[in-house]
Amino acid sequence: MMKGFFGQFGGAYVAETLMGNLEQLEQQYEQLKDDAQFRSEIAQLLNEFVGRPTPLTPLRKMSKDTGGAKIYLKREDLTHTGAHKINNALAQAVLAKRMGKHRIVAETGAGQHGVAVATACSLLGLECVVYMGALDAERQAPNVQRMKLLGADLRLVHIGQRTLKDAISEAIRDWITNVRETHYLLGSAVGPHPFPTMVRDFQSVIGEETKSQILQLENRLPDCVIACVGGGSNAIGMFSPFIEHEEVRLIGVQAAGEGIETTHHASPLIKGSLGIFQGVYTYILQNADGHIQETHSIAPGLDYPGAGPQHSHLKNTGRAEYAYIDDREALEAFEYLCREEGILPALESSHAVAHALKVAKTMTEDQILVVNLSGRGDKDLSQAIEALERMNKEEVSIR
Amino acid sequence: MNRIQVTFDQLKQTGEKALIPYIPVGYPALETTEELIRTICESGADLLELGVPNGDPLADGPTIQAASTQAIANGTTLRYCIQVVQRLRQSGLDLPIIFMGYCNSFLAYGLESFARDAKNAGVDGLIIPDLPSTMAGPWVDIFRQHEIDLIFFLAPTTSEERAASVVEQGTGFVYCISVTGVTGARDELPEELPQFISQAREATSLPLCVGFGISTPKHVAEVSQYADGVIVGSALLQVINHAPKDQMHTKVREYVSSLKEATISAASSTR
Numbered sequence A: 001m002m003k004g005f006f007g008q009f010g011g012a013y014v015a016e017t018l019m020g021n022l023e024q025l026e027q028q029y030e031q032l033k034d035d036a037q038f039r040s041e042i043a044q045l046l047n048e049f050v051g052r053p054t055p056l057t058p059l060r061k062m063s064k065d066t067g068g069a070k071i072y073l074k075r076e077d078l079t080h081t082g083a084h085k086i087n088n089a090l091a092q093a094v095l096a097k098r099m100g101k102h103r104i105v106a107e108t109g110a111g112q113h114g115v116a117v118a119t120a121c122s123l124l125g126l127e128c129v130v131y132m133g134a135l136d137a138e139r140q141a142p143n144v145q146r147m148k149l150l151g152a153d154l155r156l157v158h159i160g161q162r163t164l165k166d167a168i169s170e171a172i173r174d175w176i177t178n179v180r181e182t183h184y185l186l187g188s189a190v191g192p193h194p195f196p197t198m199v200r201d202f203q204s205v206i207g208e209e210t211k212s213q214i215l216q217l218e219n220r221l222p223d224c225v226i227a228c229v230g231g232g233s234n235a236i237g238m239f240s241p242f243i244e245h246e247e248v249r250l251i252g253v254q255a256a257g258e259g260i261e262t263t264h265h266a267s268p269l270i271k272g273s274l275g276i277f278q279g280v281y282t283y284i285l286q287n288a289d290g291h292i293q294e295t296h297s298i299a300p301g302l303d304y305p306g307a308g309p310q311h312s313h314l315k316n317t318g319r320a321e322y323a324y325i326d327d328r329e330a331l332e333a334f335e336y337l338c339r340e341e342g343i344l345p346a347l348e349s350s351h352a353v354a355h356a357l358k359v360a361k362t363m364t365e366d367q368i369l370v371v372n373l374s375g376r377g378d379k380d381l382s383q384a385i386e387a388l389e390r391m392n393k394e395e396v397s398i399r
Numbered sequence B: 001m002n003r004i005q006v007t008f009d010q011l012k013q014t015g016e017k018a019l020i021p022y023i024p025v026g027y028p029a030l031e032t033t034e035e036l037i038r039t040i041c042e043s044g045a046d047l048l049e050l051g052v053p054n055g056d057p058l059a060d061g062p063t064i065q066a067a068s069t070q071a072i073a074n075g076t077t078l079r080y081c082i083q084v085v086q087r088l089r090q091s092g093l094d095l096p097i098i099f100m101g102y103c104n105s106f107l108a109y110g111l112e113s114f115a116r117d118a119k120n121a122g123v124d125g126l127i128i129p130d131l132p133s134t135m136a137g138p139w140v141d142i143f144r145q146h147e148i149d150l151i152f153f154l155a156p157t158t159s160e161e162r163a164a165s166v167v168e169q170g171t172g173f174v175y176c177i178s179v180t181g182v183t184g185a186r187d188e189l190p191e192e193l194p195q196f197i198s199q200a201r202e203a204t205s206l207p208l209c210v211g212f213g214i215s216t217p218k219h220v221a222e223v224s225q226y227a228d229g230v231i232v233g234s235a236l237l238q239v240i241n242h243a244p245k246d247q248m249h250t251k252v253r254e255y256v257s258s259l260k261e262a263t264i265s266a267a268s269s270t271r
């Protein structure tokens, strides 16, 4: 009877005021997800507007540097607006329109989801309100300008630690207040049912394309697939079609911030415990009283204290592994991919690349590794360059 | 019979409506919290709703958010809230006490041990805004066993089907949310409120209490004409926030008794 669970994880722990809306959303989604017209409408938008399918790029230099395993990069950075977030944003916006909702509310961390939602709303003629933590707005300034230009009503959030979790809280409060005419367009595979399922389905295009591309190129499945995990939407979209193929190793990479052993990280799947946060029962970072702990990551899109419920389930069943990469390693990978492969990754995606650099070294030449490059790093330039300079100075002063 | 039921039965006999003030434990200060709670109770509260502060209270507006943050910073924990209730009971306070808190505070404590400790301390009921009735099965099982009422919400957006589940799972009373929105003082009551309450009457024989936005004696008088009780939170906190330090108790006493007054006069005028 309990729908919306992955093993013991999931559910919909939200205000009664929202439950009718969530039930309606679930029903509509269940009806539409296999509807040929709905599917082709989304497929067409993904093709004509987003630029899908995105390429699977071989990384020859990185392969050589790490001992020879074949490495491919799934290029979500090449989508229109520059990250995987657009796959989900467009599909949900189409769904909202079908449901007769003309007002969209969303949260954003890195600003990529906010830009994607603002873009979808502009395309489909929907009213768009985006909540963003004031700290995130500072560190992702280019995306703030883009959202405004796209016509979004951008509202900065000054409560809490002024990051993604606080933006979600404010978006949910707005949704409670304007529930009748509003669709909450959640940007990751978190939150109450049906979001974790629906967002996964809309992001599965990443994994589906990858699967058919790799079969065409290599005539077999990859040995290992790696993606970064904030809430977990790009990772679950990539993993989803591979879950049934037990021989494919799945690795999600969390943000270790200033170090996994410090209190400044964002790795609920490594260091978290079970609890309910923002509508869902899953691994979260909390103290003994059940209060959410502060998180830190140089990548705003990973700076979140909760994991999508399906990731919690994949962790507990052992089907997927979860690793962590700290700020410094992510920055090094950011620089590496630019210098050696000519690709500018988002700081979020740099976590996946950094871990891939480690894993590739343990693989043999006949093995295949796929890394999901969830987004491009234009938004991160000033932050990353500053941090790299700081890092290099520290190194000099240590020597 | 538990305190909540006894209280509503008594009020029914005298024709009064219930006044249920809300205040987070540990607000505005840890040292004075019990004294302030006692002042509120002595000024006319029929039931008491004590907030277990949460750092990310999704159903709360700015006033209660700020108060919760302050209470946590002051050092309030769920364990401390239970101790406060224990001391209030020892000092002779006998009105029904209800905890209002979010799921994760109770989960972190452990549901079984919380139910046991809360019951022993003298907690009568729970209001959990992020626990909808349809998710509450395991919670209902545990708290029924310990004879703690789980009070669920009816919102203006609640369907008939969902209302059936709220009524089936809930005991004590039903919390009717006046508006689609979060907590916070408001100037006007929504026009549809009387109709919403009369629909709720058809769904249940439990007492119906209205909260969210109730701020003035006038609001209380109006709601008392058709509901069984009113819950006043943000507006009470604003009285506390705006009172000069040395007049806090006087202001709170004045405000709470003016609300209680309104529940009586309204009831007698409809008789």
Ligand SMILES: Cc1ncc(COP(=O)(O)O)c(C=O)c1O
Pocket (backbone or CB within 6 Å): A083, A084, A085, A109, A110, A111, A112, A113, A187, A188, A189, A228, A229, A230, A231, A232, A233, A234, A235, A300, A301, A302, A346, A348, A349, A374, A375, A376
């Ligand atoms: C480029 C990029 N990658 C990854 C993420 C993390 O989100 P998720 O774990 O849902 O994919 C974000 C979120 O903002 C992002 O912008």
